[in-house]
Amino acid sequence: xxxxxxxxxxxxxxxxxxxxxxxxxxxxxxxxxxxxxxxxxxxxxxxxxxxxxxxxxxxxxxxxxxxxxxxxxxxxxxxxxxxxxxxxxxx
Numbered sequence: 230x231x232x233x234x235x236x237x238x239x240x241x242x243x244x245x246x247x248x249x250x251x252x253x254x255x256x257x258x259x260x261x262x263x264x265x266x267x268x269x270x271x272x273x274x275x276x277x278x279x280x281x282x283x284x285x286x287x288x289x290x291x292x293x294x295x296x297x298x299x300x301x302x303x304x305x306x307x308x309x310x311x312x313x314x315x316x317x318x319x320x
Contacts (some may be wrong), residue, residue: 249317251302260318261304267294271318276311283311 231263252271255264273281285291286303306314 248306249314265295272320273283274319276315276319280311
C-alpha cells in the first residue's frame with residue numbers, strides 16, 4: 230500500500246508540474262510583465278523567439294542585463310519544458 234501511495238504522489242507531481250510556475254513572479258501569469266522593467270514581454274514573443282532565448286540563456290549566448298539571473302533559472306529546463314512554456318506563453 231505504501232508503494233502505491235508513493236508512486237501515485239510521484240505521478241501526480243510529474244503530471245501537474247508546470248515549468249513556467251517559477252517564472253510567474255517576475256514575468257506574470259501570462260507572460261505580460263517586463264521582468265524588473267528590463268526584459269521583453271514574453272507574451273509578445275513568437276514561439277521561435279522564446280525557444281531561442283531560453284536555449285541561448287542555457288548556453289550563455291543570449292541575454293542582456295539579467296543574463297546571469299536567467300542562466301540560473303533556465304539551467305535545469307529540458308527541451309520539452311521549454312517547448313511547453315513556449316506553447317503556454319508565446320504567440
